[in-house]
Amino acid sequence: MRDDTGNELPHALNVLWGRAKPKGRGRAPALSLERIVAAAVALADEEGLAALSMARLAERLGCAPMSLYRHVAGKDDLQLFMLDAAPGPPPEFDTAPADWRGSLTRWAVELFGVYARHPWIVQLVNSPPADPGQLAWLEAALRTLGGTPLDLRTRISVVMLVTHYVRGAAQLLTSMAAEPGEGADEAYAVLLTELVDPGRFPALAGAVRAGVFAPNPGAGPDDDFRAGLNHLLDGVGVAIERAARS
Amino acid sequence: MRDDTGNELPHALNVLWGRAKPKGRGRAPALSLERIVAAAVALADEEGLAALSMARLAERLGCAPMSLYRHVAGKDDLQLFMLDAAPGPPPEFDTAPADWRGSLTRWAVELFGVYARHPWIVQLVNSPPADPGQLAWLEAALRTLGGTPLDLRTRISVVMLVTHYVRGAAQLLTSMAAEPGEGADEAYAVLLTELVDPGRFPALAGAVRAGVFAPNPGAGPDDDFRAGLNHLLDGVGVAIERAARS
């Protein structure tokens, strides 16, 4: 399944960066790559990543399963296309915004929204981004720090930190929302109450007893996310002050 | 595939919390759950999660594929057992260690090591932990903050933050190491140099040109991880000081 040299990049990247040949001759394509990718994203959104099979995708597009392979090298390539297209354009920033914290917060919240709309993204392997769509998001994140005295290596470190946090928070949230019933977090709290032995897990039992795992009353689900994000950004602030002082 | 009520918890949890019936009568089992799980973990470690199939697992155990289903309800249940067993015991802490930062750093680094030894863990869905193994890790993390003035809700928030970061960093690292060849990150740096247009992605192009994506000379792969972790813990320090002042 691996290529011989091991150095060829996946076919999808060549297409995404506009390196595909125009190939004008021949029969007119009844299917387009955009339609395929859009249908795949819609299918994954509605029924989950597990329901995304080449056969069901073809059924939804009204074509035969094997027709897809004329536009997509395989399922892996299709998922690369999906990762490129689904997030849409990132928020736009100047190359050196005055308010780094506000900008980076907005970036993180919008990325969190992307993951909420497309939960399957966080189930895919997190390979380093190499497509135009994901690199545009990375560019936007780097710009939020353009006005800070942080060196480039630290900026990347900070951006990765935020990315990982957003991804992890979204992953946890969607895995709880995947279960049926109205209150999945409530069910989880009850389960922990039953299971956690205070002798063996004193710290955990204390937290469970305090109702920390129960849904936060009078707070949206975003608020937990924003609280963690703020702790993170406090750390970035410390790094910025330290860099400004030297 | 879903159960009727939707409230039954997975069979694996009943077993893991010692709720299985002794069932003494009958034929002596030639297979044990421990052997199955250990073989599954070894197989996933050696050949990756994609190579873990019930058939290949049975082959390695010298039994028929369907024999596994006497001990495990299905592949999902098997993966629950694997998640419980593979990490091993967490580092032990007092309920209120004097040095929260050192303790939490040690916890994060050891978890990072777990993910490095068992890369398949981060490919599995990140459902909220409910097995003894993962809850023991959560307990250990909570204990590192036992000596701080943080309220319980903030402690959980901090622990989740660290968890997400460790997981994300490990995920990125293993996805780059998965590719063959000696320097996967170097290949990535070259790819970005080719692809990133400075007009469209100025901030990103600057970082690429500065060699930020090339392997850090004179630094182990852990150092990038620790750098990000330190920024994160600076943020936790801010929260602790703020809590101590009120």
Place this chain on the structure above:
DNA sequence: CGCTCATTGCGTACTCTATACGCAATGCGT
């Protein structure tokens, strides 16, 4: 000591997955 039956081991079969291969249909360039 032998019968019983709960329990395990596993053979068979079914559905669903991705996709290699090759032929038929089609429409642009000449």
Place this chain on the structure above:
DNA sequence: ACGCATTGCGTATAGAGTACGCAATGAGCG
């Protein structure tokens, strides 16, 4: 109008997970 590159797709293969039911086994009881 013709030729052929290109697309659409039918067929086939190898592998996945697992439902179902019967055969083998051995502990406990009569």
